[in-house]
Amino acid sequence: MNAPEATNRQALSRTQPLKPQRWPRTERRQARIRSVLARRQPDLTVVLENIHDPHNVSAILRSCDGVGVLRAHTVYSIEEPPPGAFARQTSAGAAKWVEVERHPSLADCYKRLRAEGFAILVTSIGPDARPLYDWNLRVPVALVLGNEMRGVSTEARDMADGAIQVPMVGMVESLNVSVACAVCLYEAYRQRTTARDYECPKLDLDRLQALEEDWLRR
Amino acid sequence: MNAPEATNRQALSRTQPLKPQRWPRTERRQARIRSVLARRQPDLTVVLENIHDPHNVSAILRSCDGVGVLRAHTVYSIEEPPPGAFARQTSAGAAKWVEVERHPSLADCYKRLRAEGFAILVTSIGPDARPLYDWNLRVPVALVLGNEMRGVSTEARDMADGAIQVPMVGMVESLNVSVACAVCLYEAYRQRTTARDYECPKLDLDRLQALEEDWLRR
Numbered sequence A, B: 001m002n003a004p005e006a007t008n009r010q011a012l013s014r015t016q017p018l019k020p021q022r023w024p025r026t027e028r029r030q031a032r033i034r035s036v037l038a039r040r041q042p043d044l045t046v047v048l049e050n051i052h053d054p055h056n057v058s059a060i061l062r063s064c065d066g067v068g069v070l071r072a073h074t075v076y077s078i079e080e081p082p083p084g085a086f087a088r089q090t091s092a093g094a095a096k097w098v099e100v101e102r103h104p105s106l107a108d109c110y111k112r113l114r115a116e117g118f119a120i121l122v123t124s125i126g127p128d129a130r131p132l133y134d135w136n137l138r139v140p141v142a143l144v145l146g147n148e149m150r151g152v153s154t155e156a157r158d159m160a161d162g163a164i165q166v167p168m169v170g171m172v173e174s175l176n177v178s179v180a181c182a183v184c185l186y187e188a189y190r191q192r193t194t195a196r197d198y199e200c201p202k203l204d205l206d207r208l209q210a211l212e213e214d215w216l217r218r
Helices: A002-015 A027-038 A054-067 A091-096 A106-115 A154-159 A177-194 A205-216 B002-015 B027-038 B054-067 B091-096 B106-115 B154-159 B177-194 B205-216
Strands: A044-049 A071-075 A099-103 A119-123 A141-145 A162-165 B044-049 B071-075 B099-103 B119-123 B141-145 B162-165
Touching (some): A027 A205, A044 A054, A044 A177, A054 A071, A054 A091, A054 A177, A054 B177, A071 A106, A106 A119, A106 A154, A141 A177, A177 B177, B027 B205, B054 B071, B054 B091, B054 B177, B099 B106, B106 B154, B119 B177, B141 B177
Parallel strands (some): A044 A141, A071 A099, A119 A162, B044 B071, B071 B099, B119 B141, B119 B162
C-alpha cells in the first residue's frame, strides 16, 4: 500500500493546500486508523428520523463509531437538526469518524438505502415488532430510530421491511433512543464478531486508501 | 394469593392513611404489575458512582427497569446526586419502579453487595478489562458505572472482582455511560432469557405480595 499512498499524498499536496494538522502523522496513528478502517462495516447503518436531543445524537454517533458504522443517515422533516450535534468537533469526537448524510425526505433516504442493498428495519414498541434477538443482523441492515417523543413515523414504519423491538420486562414502555440504538447495534456486533465478520475488511482497497488519507488529515 | 393479599390491604388501610391513588386499582393493572414483578431479577444490579448528568441517570434507570433490575445502588462521594434525577415522578417513570439505595461510601456499598452474594464488576476501558461477551452474567452480578468524565475510580476498580469492557472497534475510546450500561444489562438479559431465567419468579411469595401491594399504590 505504500507506493500509491505516497503518490496520492504528493498529488494532493500539489493541487490543494494542506489543512492545518491537528494530530501528527505518526506511524502509530496511521496504524490505528488503518486498523479501524479495516473493521468498518459499510453494511450496517442507522437512520435518525427527527431526533432532536443533542445528547442522544452524540451518544448514537459514539455507538456507531464503536461498532464500526461507516456512515449514518438523517432525515429532519419536521424539525431542524440539533445545532452542532453533527459537527466534527463534538460528540466526544465521534462525528469526526462517522460520515453523516442528510436526506431531504424519508422516501429519498429509503430509496438510497435500498439501492445499496440494505434491509430497512424500524425500531418500534408496537405489537407488530419482532424481538431483537430473533433477527439476523449480519445482512446489510439499516436501523431507523424515531423522535424521542413520537417514535418512528407511520410513514417510516409502513415503508420499512420490518420492525425490531428491544425486549422489555418492566413497567416503562420504552428505552431512551440512544440506548435502544446501542442495544441493537451491539447485538449486530455480537452476531458479526461471532461469525468473524470483523476479521476481513469489507471496504475495497481503493476506498480504504482514500479514507485513510482523508482520516489522517482530520 | 388473593386471601392474604386482601388481609394485607385491610391491615394497611387500618394502620396508615391511603395515599391518593394516581391510577385506578384495575385487574388489568394488577395483572401487569404481577407479571413485571415475576420477572424482576434481584440478582442483577448496577452501582452508579458519581454519575452527574440527569439524562444519563434517567436513561440508566429506564434500562434497569427494562431488564428487570429490582434495586440500583448509588455512591455520591465527590458530588451530589443530580437534583430530581432519582425522584419517582421523572425518568419517564422508571425511578418509580426501580428502588434506588444510596450508600455513604463505596466500601459500604461493596460490603452490602458482597453480603448479598453479588460479584462486583466495574465497567472499564482499561487493558485489564475482559470483553463483555466473555462473562457469564447469569450469576448474581453488580455492574459499577463510573462518572462521565473520570470513569470508575481507582478505589472502585481495586476493590472489585473484575473489570468488564464493552468492545469497541472505532476511533473513539469510550461510549456514553448510559449506553455502556444498557449494552451490559441487555447482554445479561440475553444470556438469562436464553436460559429461561425470566420464566420463574426469583422473589419469594411474601416479597412478591408485599411489592405488589406497594406498587399498586404508586
